[in-house]
Amino acid sequence: MALKKRHFAEGKIPIFDETYIYKRGEYWQFRGWSPKKNKYVRKSLCARSEPTAIEKGKAAYLEIYANLQQGKTYFSISKKEGVEKYLSFRQRDVELGHIVKGRHTTNATHLQHFLSYIGKDTKLKELEGTDCENCFYHPYKATNGNVKQVTVQNEQSTINALKEVKRLCKEFGFTAGMLKGSLAEGRKKS
Numbered sequence: 001m002a003l004k005k006r007h008f009a010e011g012k013i014p015i016f017d018e019t020y021i022y023k024r025g026e027y028w029q030f031r032g033w034s035p036k037k038n039k040y041v042r043k044s045l046c047a048r049s050e051p052t053a054i055e056k057g058k059a060a061y062l063e064i065y066a067n068l069q070q071g072k073t074y075f076s077i078s079k080k081e082g083v084e085k086y087l088s089f090r091q092r093d094v095e096l097g098h099i100v101k102g103r104h105t106t107n108a109t110h111l112q113h114f115l116s117y118i119g120k121d122t123k124l125k126e127l128e129g130t131d132c133e134n135c136f137y138h139p140y141k142a143t144n145g146n147v148k149q150v151t152v153q154n155e156q157s158t159i160n161a162l163k164e165v166k167r168l169c170k171e172f173g174f175t176a177g178m179l180k181g182s183l184a185e186g187r188k189k190s
Contacts, residue, residue, distance in 0.1 A: 013054060021045065021057040028053030030060045037075050080120035083111045086162050110158035113139065 012022045019032030019041075028050070030043040043060050047053040064074055077085070087108055093099045117138045139147045139155065 013050070013057075015054070015057045015061055019057070019061050021053050023050075023053075028057070030057050032061065032064075034074065039075075041074055076123040078121050078123060079118060080115060083115060083120075083162065087111065106154070107158050107161075110155040111162065113142075113155055114159050114162075116142075 012020045014020045015030075019030065021028050021030055023029070026048055028045045028047045030041075030045055032041045033039075034041050041064060043064075045053050045056040045060065047056050067074065087104070090099065090104055090107060094101050094104045139152050
């Protein structure tokens with residue numbers, strides 16, 4: 001992360017020469033420029049005093065920097081990008097013979113229906129469990145009731161697999177690549 005500017009207005013305190021903190025209302029905020037994404041990284045420090053904000057700003061910078069060094073991203077990807085990554089992740093299973101190509105094609109179709117329901121441009125980290133409550137109803141409505149219950153259940157199973165990968169990545173701090181390697185190692189041992 002590097003700043004676009006080197007001269008700071010009053011009330012802005014530089015942190016590690018690359019980011020700064022500033023007060024907005026009663027609370028201090030953290031801000032730094034991400035040249036990779038071409039936008040600012042922002043975070044509330046939930047601090048009211050300047051010394052506390054400086055410490056939390058340094059901690060925020062170090063946390064973000066460490067995560068970037070490990071290959072994690074600060075900004076969330078869209079649901080469409082998440083589905084594409086998941087399908088490329090599952091393509092390796094086809095190549096290794098863990099699933100057949102037809103199953104992969106079916107998963108892709110299920111996830112395209114999911115994207116048409118949930119919206120492809122919203123961020124993946126915004127996906128909540130309650131967002132899929134009407135996923136069962138959507139195929140019936142889209143096809144005027146001309147869909148089998150087993151098809152809807154299979155689509156739900158595929159969507160749940162996508163959500164499980166997201167949960168594991170979030171819970172254990174994995175990137176998709178790290179998770180893919182762990183799953184492949186586990187399969188070799190089985």
